[in-house]
Amino acid sequence: MKFQQLTLEDKPLFDRFFKERRYENAHYNFTNLFMWRKAYNIKWTVEGKFLCVKACWEGETFFLPPFGPEEGLADVVEIMLEHAKEENFPFSFQGVEGYMVEWLEKIKPGYFSCKPERDNYDYVYLAKDLIELKGRKFHTKKNHVNSFRKTYSNYQYVPMTADMTQQCIDFMAAWCDERGCVKGDSLDCERNAIVDAMNHFTVLGFQGGAIFIDGKMAAFTYGEMNNNDTAVIHVEKGRKEFKGVYGVINQEFCAHNYQEALYINREEDMGIEGLRKAKESYHPVKMVEKYIVKVK
Known part of the structure; x- marks a missing residue:
């Protein structure tokens, strides 16, 4: 080979x-x-x-x-x-x-x-659930989103364009500093992967969006259709100082881009307890099971 x-x-x-x-x-x-x-x-x-x-x-x-x-x-x-x-x-x-x-x-x-x-x-959700947040099971999520919108009533959701990519790269530098990235560790690798995607935004053809508060980027995300009825969210990043921003960027992005999708795949939790709780709290309708196959 x-x-x-x-x-x-x-x-x-x-x-x-x-x-x-x-x-x-x-x-x-x-x-x-x-x-x-x-x-x-x-x-x-x-x-x-x-x-x-x-x-x-x-x-x-x-x-x-x-x-x-x-x-x-x-x-x-x-x-x-x-x-x-x-x-x-x-x-x-x-x-x-x-x-x-x-x-x-x-x-x-x-x-x-x-x-x-x-x-x-992978955690897979109904797109309409993430967009509408309807029903008792999403009551807490909807309250968090409403609280954010009340606190930051001047926020703006902006669809991602090529001229925003440098802002996303700068955002990731600050994000890495907040979390104490060390060169070569998993967080640094993630930052580098995102920067690489941003540097090739136009050719790769994915969709994205960002939230701005008082002209400052508070969160950004991007994804694409993975098959005929399912969108995959590749990345979702937010600043810690803006409580509730993750819930809002999730809802806004799906509403702006994936109204026609049946499912949204928000990828894995990597065994991280906090991430697992967050992904389970959105009530996935199915999981994409994955296996390691070896020779016996």
């Missing part, structure tokens, strides 16, 4: 593969892979009808499941198994959706072990 580094010029090819079948994993789109390509050393190659992606995080090399049809899967998996052996790293697929687990079991019964990655399950 001859892998190559991921570049901006690869977007049409990746977009073609991702549109050939339905993927629910929030990471399976070009924007997400591109913005994290440096942190994860993402490389790719095409084998027959399959797009194959390899990555490395904290010294562990792994594959994403091959993107393509069920037909021919056995052959490409054998090629990937052989590549891992040749390159001397333990074979594994990460971020595997449920249907792929079934496919792998069918082609090599009893060969693979499969472990759920609960910390990486």
